[in-house]
Amino acid sequence: MLWVLVKKQINEVFKSYFFDAKKNKMRSKGAIAAWIIFFVIIMVGVLGGMFTVLSFTMCPPMSAAGMGWLFYLIMSGLAIIFGAFGSVFNTFTSLYLAKDNELLLSMPIPVKTLITARLINVYLMGTMYSATVLIPALIVGWIVNGVTAANVICGIMLYFIVTGIVLLLSCLLGWVVAKISVKLKNRSFITVIISLLFIAGYYFFYFKANDIIQDIIRKADVYGNKIKGSAYVLYLFGRIGEGEWIACAVFLAIVIVCAALIWIVISRSFIKIATASGKVTKKKYTEKTVRAKSAFGALFGRELAKFTSSPNYMLNCGLSILLIPATGVFFLVKGGDFCKAVNSLLPSRPDLAAIALSAVASLLITMNNMAAPSVSLEGKNIWIAQSLPVNARLILRAKAALQFVLTAVPVLFTGICFMIILDSPITVRVLVLLFSLIFTLFMSLFDTMLSIKFPFLDWTNENSPMKQSACVMLSMFGGWILSMVTPAAYILEGYKLGSEVYMCIACALFAAMSLLLFRWIETRGAKIFASL
Amino acid sequence: MLKIDHLTKNYGNYKAVDDLTIHIQPGEIYGFIGHNGAGKTTTLKSVAGILQFDQGTILINGRSVVEEPVACKRDLAYIPDNPDLYAYMSGIKYLNFVADIYGITPEVRREKIRKYADLFELTGDLAQPISAYSHGMKQKLAVISAWMHSPRLIVMDEPFVGLDPKAAHTLKEMMREHCNNGGAIFFSTHVLEVAEKLCDKVAIIKQGKLIKAGTMDEVKGDDSLEEVFLELEAE
Numbered sequence: 001m002l003w004v005l006v007k008k009q010i011n012e013v014f015k016s017y018f019f020d021a022k023k024n025k026m027r028s029k030g031a032i033a034a035w036i037i038f039f040v041i042i043m044v045g046v047l048g049g050m051f052t053v054l055s056f057t058m059c060p061p062m063s064a065a066g067m068g069w070l071f072y073l074i075m076s077g078l079a080i081i082f083g084a085f086g087s088v089f090n091t092f093t094s095l096y097l098a099k100d101n102e103l104l105l106s107m108p109i110p111v112k113t114l115i116t117a118r119l120i121n122v123y124l125m126g127t128m129y130s131a132t133v134l135i136p137a138l139i140v141g142w143i144v145n146g147v148t149a150a151n152v153i154c155g156i157m158l159y160f161i162v163t164g165i166v167l168l169l170s171c172l173l174g175w176v177v178a179k180i181s182v183k184l185k186n187r188s189f190i191t192v193i194i195s196l197l198f199i200a201g202y203y204f205f206y207f208k209a210n211d212i213i214q215d216i217i218r219k220a221d222v223y224g225n226k227i228k229g230s231a232y233v234l235y236l237f238g239r240i241g242e243g244e245w246i247a248c249a250v251f252l253a254i255v256i257v258c259a260a261l262i263w264i265v266i267s268r269s270f271i272k273i274a275t276a277s278g279k280v281t282k283k284k285y286t287e288k289t290v291r292a293k294s295a296f297g298a299l300f301g302r303e304l305a306k307f308t309s310s311p312n313y314m315l316n317c318g319l320s321i322l323l324i325p326a327t328g329v330f331f332l333v334k335g336g337d338f339c340k341a342v343n344s345l346l347p348s349r350p351d352l353a354a355i356a357l358s359a360v361a362s363l364l365i366t367m368n369n370m371a372a373p374s375v376s377l378e379g380k381n382i383w384i385a386q387s388l389p390v391n392a393r394l395i396l397r398a399k400a401a402l403q404f405v406l407t408a409v410p411v412l413f414t415g416i417c418f419m420i421i422l423d424s425p426i427t428v429r430v431l432v433l434l435f436s437l438i439f440t441l442f443m444s445l446f447d448t449m450l451s452i453k454f455p456f457l458d459w460t461n462e463n464s465p466m467k468q469s470a471c472v473m474l475s476m477f478g479g480w481i482l483s484m485v486t487p488a489a490y491i492l493e494g495y496k497l498g499s500e501v502y503m504c505i506a507c508a509l510f511a512a513m514s515l516l517l518f519r520w521i522e523t524r525g526a527k528i529f530a531s532l
Numbered sequence: 533m534l535k536i537d538h539l540t541k542n543y544g545n546y547k548a549v550d551d552l553t554i555h556i557q558p559g560e561i562y563g564f565i566g567h568n569g570a571g572k573t574t575t576l577k578s579v580a581g582i583l584q585f586d587q588g589t590i591l592i593n594g595r596s597v598v599e600e601p602v603a604c605k606r607d608l609a610y611i612p613d614n615p616d617l618y619a620y621m622s623g624i625k626y627l628n629f630v631a632d633i634y635g636i637t638p639e640v641r642r643e644k645i646r647k648y649a650d651l652f653e654l655t656g657d658l659a660q661p662i663s664a665y666s667h668g669m670k671q672k673l674a675v676i677s678a679w680m681h682s683p684r685l686i687v688m689d690e691p692f693v694g695l696d697p698k699a700a701h702t703l704k705e706m707m708r709e710h711c712n713n714g715g716a717i718f719f720s721t722h723v724l725e726v727a728e729k730l731c732d733k734v735a736i737i738k739q740g741k742l743i744k745a746g747t748m749d750e751v752k753g754d755d756s757l758e759e760v761f762l763e764l765e766a767e
Contacts, residue, residue: 283622285659287646290628290638298632302618309620380616386582388633389605530601531584 001109005117006124013125014039047132051078055140058217063144067220070227072241073234074216075137076162079130083166084173086129091122091174095266105271115267119167122174126166134159141241150243157248158240164255171262191311196322295390299398306377307370307402313377316466320367321406327364328414331357335421343423349491351424351499354432358503359487361414361436366479371403371447372472375529376456376465382532392526396448400521404444411436424499431503435486435510442510445517446482447475452525455532533558533685533716534579539588541574541740548574549585550740556718556733558684559711563731564720565761571740572720573613576689579718580610592685606634609678613689613720615670619663623654623673626662627680634681641680648676651702667694675703679710686710688719692726704730728757736764743767 011018017035020027027035055075062071095118104114138155145151205212216223228235236247293301307313331338339353346352378385385395415433422429450471459465466472486506494502534556541549549571556562566572577583579590581601590597592604617626624645631641649655652672662670671694678686686707692700707717707730721727727734728748734757735745743764744751752760 282657283659285624285656287642290641292635292638292641293632295633295635298629301632302621302629305625306618306620380614381618383577383582383610383612384617387580387605387610388630389602390633391602 002113002117002120005104005109005114006120009117009121010124013121043128043132048136051075051133052136052140054213055137057213059137059140059144061217062220063141065220067224068141068145068242069235069238070216070220070224071238072137072141072158073227073238075133076158076237076241079133079137079162080165080169082133083126083130083163084169086125091125091170091177095119095122095171095174111270112267115263115270119171119263119266122170123163123167126170127163130159130163130166134162138241145242148243150245151241154240154243154245154248157252161240161248161251161255164259168255168258168262171266189308189311192314195311195315196319296394296398296401299390299395300401303370303374303398303402306374307406310462312463312466313370313373316463317370317373317472318368318406320364321410323367324361324364324407324410324414327360328410328417331414331421332417335417339421339423346491349495351422351428352491352495354418354422354424354428354499354503355487355490357418357422358432358435358439358506359483361411361418361432362439362483362486363480364414365407365411365436365440365443366476366483368403368407369443369447369472369475369479370406371399371444372451372475373456373465373469374399374402374448375451375532376454376459376469376471377462379457379459379462379465382457386530386532392529393522396452396521396525396529399451400444400448403447404441407440407444408437411440428499428503431500431507435503435507438507438510438514439483442514442517443475443479443482445514445521446478447471448521449517449525450474450478452521452528457532533560533593534718535589535591536575536579537589537591539575539578539585539590541571541578541583541585547740549578549737552588552737552740552742554718554735554742554745556685556716558714558716560732561707561711561717561730562719563727563734564718564737565722565724565727565734565757566720566737567765570737572737573689574740575737576610576687576718576720577612579687580608581605582610606681607683608685608687609681609683611671611674611678611686611688611691613693615667615674617662617665617670617673619661622659622661623665623669624658626673627658627677630677631680636681644680645676648679648706651706652676652699668696668699671695672699675706679706684715686715686717686719688717690721691719692721692723700726724756724758724761728752736761738765 017039018027018032019025020031055071058074059068059071062068105111138159141155142151236244237251240248240251307318335357339357342353342356343351349355386392388395412433415436418432418436419429422432454469454471454474456465456469456471490499490502494505497505534554536552536554539549539552540547552571552575554562564572564575574583578585579592579597581597581604584598592607595604595607597604618629621629627645628641636644645658646655649658652675654669654672654676657665657669662673665673671691675691678688691703695703704726707719711717711732731748733745733747734751736743736751744760748757751757755763
């Protein structure tokens with residue numbers, strides 16, 4: 001029974017490898033094999049390879065300096081972070097908010113078996129992520145320092161200790177995530193902010209990683225002695241990897257005791273957790289005076305409500321709302337050097353920096369594509385829009401308008417930043433801003449057109465139309481190509497016209513294309529939408 | 533009020549509705565009966581302007597659903613069999629959204645929301661997100677939103693599914709009141725007892741074709757509607 005439950009949960013975690021949510025059917029054997037190979041390449045080849053290289057960089061100098069324990073401590077720390085963060089969302093859904101809890105509790109399954117199955121699942125997921133870090137580290141350690149019974153057995157024990165700690169942290173973090181998701185107000189925005197902070201932190205460490213590693217290697221003895229002096233427990237932990245039996249036994253005992261405690265705590269509160277409805281505290285309705293909106297205003301409000309209610313929608317299709325002004329601020333600080341460098345790159349192309357900044361703005365604009373999946377996101381609710389007494393063109397206008405407004409406002413800010421830092425005639429600077437705004441309009445209409453042309457209404461998971469639909473792919477890649485057309489044409493031939501004339505032509509071209517798109521949406525597009 | 537003439541709708545080679553003709557007068561509650569897949573939902577969706585059809589005409593107050601869809605939709609309200617509403621809105625936001633679309637003034641909408649939400653005992657839940665609503669609550673919200681703009685024709689697909697007995701009773705009273713005030717209702721149901729007691733007229737559809745229609749007495753005679761329906765289905 002336990003195996004059946006564990007198997008079911010592992011199937012749930014990897015269901016996307018076997019089941020095509022977009023087509024709502026099982027994948028073919030070939031596709032399943034391809035997905036599994038892809039997964040193995042990512043986990044073993046990419047992640048495992050990355051940490052093997054890191055281990056080979058750190059282990060030899062540290063071991064030579066008598067700081068081998070610091071190497072194992074750092075790698076164990078990375079394995080814990082990787083394992084806990086990698087499996088935290090799995091913990092959250094499989095342990096605390098599993099949709100099938102009530103179903104399974106209604107079956108003749110002992111509650112303890114259910115908890116054990118859930119915990120095994122959490123443990124296996126954490127173990128999988130930790131393995132990509134720690135197994136390469138241990139193997140490299142054995143290659144560099146030689147193989148002895150002590151370091152092999154203690155190394156294996158270190159792996160079990162680390163995965164035990166990962167289980168502990170996963171349960172704790174999963175509980176925090178569950179609490180946040182159930183209790184917090186404005187959780188969509190908070191999820192977005194936390195995700196953005198996580199992404200920013202990731203990139204910060206990614207770019208700084210090499211410096212940090214070099215610094216640790218260079219000053220290994222300084223850091224090592226500090227840790228040894230102030231946090232002796234950590235020193236002992238690192239010593240496990242080097243084959244320290246006593247440290248190994250102590251930490252193993254601690255982890256076993258903690259794991260047992262978790263099991264007891266969860267088994268006592270499981271029924272309460274598993275049958276919690278997950279509903280927020282009931283809001284009391286109080287009658288308020290409302291201001292009537294126009295039909296367009298109501299439709300625009302509906303699009304905005306949809307956008308702000310979904311963290312995934314905001315993160316996948318609206319990241320540039322923050323990136324565009326952040327870029328503006330960045331260029332205000334560092335833009336002078338950028339402009340000089342770009343202008344000196346090809347001196348024969350006047351105002352190249354202005355063209356380059358237009359391209360930067362265009363690239364960022366293409367990352368806001370909330371209109372692209374908007375028709376697909378109507379999903380089963382499409383009957384509402386279709387049965388309302390409004391022309392379909394008004395509904396489509398609202399979709400395009402949302403993207404335009406949410407992009408044009410930050411573009412206006414960043415365009416002004418660009419105007420300040422550019423060392424070009426004022427007409428060119430104004431044209432940079434104007435071009436960015438016209439391009440924003442063009443992309444809003446372009447994405448709306450794609451949304452109508454490639455609707456995907458039969459999704460089971462809201463993420464499918466946002467991440468996997470043809471309209472989003474075409475919007476992104478099409479947008480990138482279109483963003484590059486303007487600077488490429490200028491560098492090749494356009495510079496001969498002069499930057500002002502060239503920018504005027506670019507503005508006119510995109511304005512004309514926008515007009516054509518608008519006409520298509522208002523006529524043919526509206527008809528297609530009405531007949532979906 | 534509603535004239536469906538020779539309506540035909542195909543899904544590929546499958547004829548979902550075949551040359552269907554139904555006329556509904558003001559003041560009538562018109563029941564639409566048939567087994568699963570008989571073509572009821574397709575007909576109702578075609579009337580609501582959601583589904584395009586292949587042949588025939590549908591007129592609402594003399595206006596064609598195909599030629600003047602927006603004007604027709606202003607005169608009608610549609611409630612589907614499964615009320616998938618916007619889960620990201622609260623009940624009150626959804627009602628205000630519908631009110632904005634139909635151009636209902638704040639005073640009128642406040643009065644209507646108060647009246648119908650109280651009738652369905654939903655007032656206390658209006659601030660809740662629709663995602664937290666049960667099927668029955670969503671159904672009640674869909675009914676309230678349908679009644680808000682005082683439509684002349686109300687088209688409903690299985691409106692009693694999911695409603696508790698009290699709410700079902702309230703809805704029946706609302707339907708009768710609506711028709712007494714000159715409106716009309718066209719609805720499908722599988723609950724033949726309800727249809728028998730509530731409807732002025734009834735139509736039975738089988739494999740897309742209308743097999744019997746008329747006043748309740750004309751259709752059932754001295755038998756029960758259930759007996760007539762089962763007999764016709766067996767033929």
